[in-house]
Amino acid sequence: MGHHATPSSSLQAGGGGGTGWERVSCSAQSQLSSNSLSASFKLQVHGIVRRSSSFNTGRIEHLYKNPQAHIEGNMKLHYGDLTDSTCLVKIINEVKPTEIYNLGAQSHVKISFDLAEYTADVDGIGTLRLLDAIKTCGLINSVKFYQASTSELYGKVQEIPQKETTPFYPRSPYGAAKLYAYWIVVNFREAYNLFAVDCIVIGNSVLLVHCGGKQSVDSK
Template sequence: MGAKVALITGITGQDGSYLAELLLGKGYEVHGIVRRSSHIGNTSRLDAIYQDPHESGRRLFLHYGDVTDAGLMVNLIRDITPTEVYNFAAQSHVRVSFDLPDYTANVTALGAIRLLEAIRAARIDARVFQASTSELYGTTPAPQSELTPFHPRSPYGVAKLYAYWSAVNYREAFDLFACNGIAFNHESPRRGETFVTRKITRAVARIEAGLEKRVYLGNMQAVRDWGYAPEYVEAMWRMLQQDRPDDYVIATGQGASVEQFCAAAFAHAGMDWRDHVEYDARYERPAEVPHLIGDPSKIEAAIGWRAHTNWEALAALMVDADRQALAQNRE
């Protein structure tokens, strides 16, 4: 049997880049979809693994495309014939989704159904991972499990709910091996700079270096279950290696508030967060989600996956990475 072939949408993002590294390490041929409109340098997260197009033995291929183009998706999947498909394509910033609800729905919700339909139309035997989110739960009491009712509180959460049930529907209607990974917040040095954890750790590095004096944040009392992204993509891969498709919560089982994460990040650099953080109402959501803490019991028992990096260690490693990146940029 030849090498497995994986297709990753959203390969230039945090999860897509970590997953590409993981799969290449396992001998996969990896294909990724990159939007043609992406700004220069958008593939920077892939720099460590992307090889020269003419180099022999190359196993990473990038294709221009977009999940808003149904015809392209069918043709690309038919040409690649992947054995595994991982869908990370989304407008994934919750606060921004309130400003761009139509775009968020087109990419995050309808993009998922276009991808599923392309796989069905191409008549290939592919296993599918749909990246789902803890934002599905909204205001339902924590901890949240696979059996907890959904109550999304943002256009992003609503779009992801559509994608979630689309994967379930294609599994039940067409016997497609489709899994939803309900991933709670997972962070890393590759997290986008507008997401609160990275915004905090980047600010710590810059304040420590004397380049900034303060950072502006919204709701400091929101509680999230923060894990480490490279560990989470391993859980996603493991889900597609099982005998039967199913849906799983991917989480640490521990919660911390934005304030606690912020305090830990600043303390790692020997600073008091209260000297450098100011409130800005612009970063509040129209509908807040107070507590998201996952119950990973099912995935631990069924697959044997467990998170190992807690939120305090995560804050420290992200601060160190932002310190290092800043030092390199200033050389």
């Protein structure tokens, strides 16, 4: 998707309190951005980061020629937060992305017990805010949405090894919040025909939930 004159661009969301790029694994955020920037076609990458007193984007700093400027090359960061629907609508309406990757979360399982309401607000309702912003901006038919999910959905596993038919059984506020996010993505896909996938990383395999709602394993 494109930022105005740009033929194609992606928006990678990672804002939300103590969440954002700084909480996404280095390999996930860096590799995804690097791959996007090195794509054979013209692709502009936009990221949403939480405003803080320090420039806390060290894991993607190598992608910038001038990190403080936020405008070098094909990558641009926007200050925002998954708890603020107004800013999400504003950014999505400005960028008009063709792809959105939701990488933001309060992802610490133990802390989720101490900050259960906050975790639910960012990880669960934050995903809803992002999806609703897509709908509000009239981009349902043009955006592809990626939801970064987690093996914590399975929590207290009912069988070992886990299979695609293993039922979800989250055992933490974090897992429960991500389960809500999982199902709200499914809901938007089925209700509005949004192209949306949940990606669950387990060990060396990735479970992809496709448009039909079925899962398939792609081994890395």
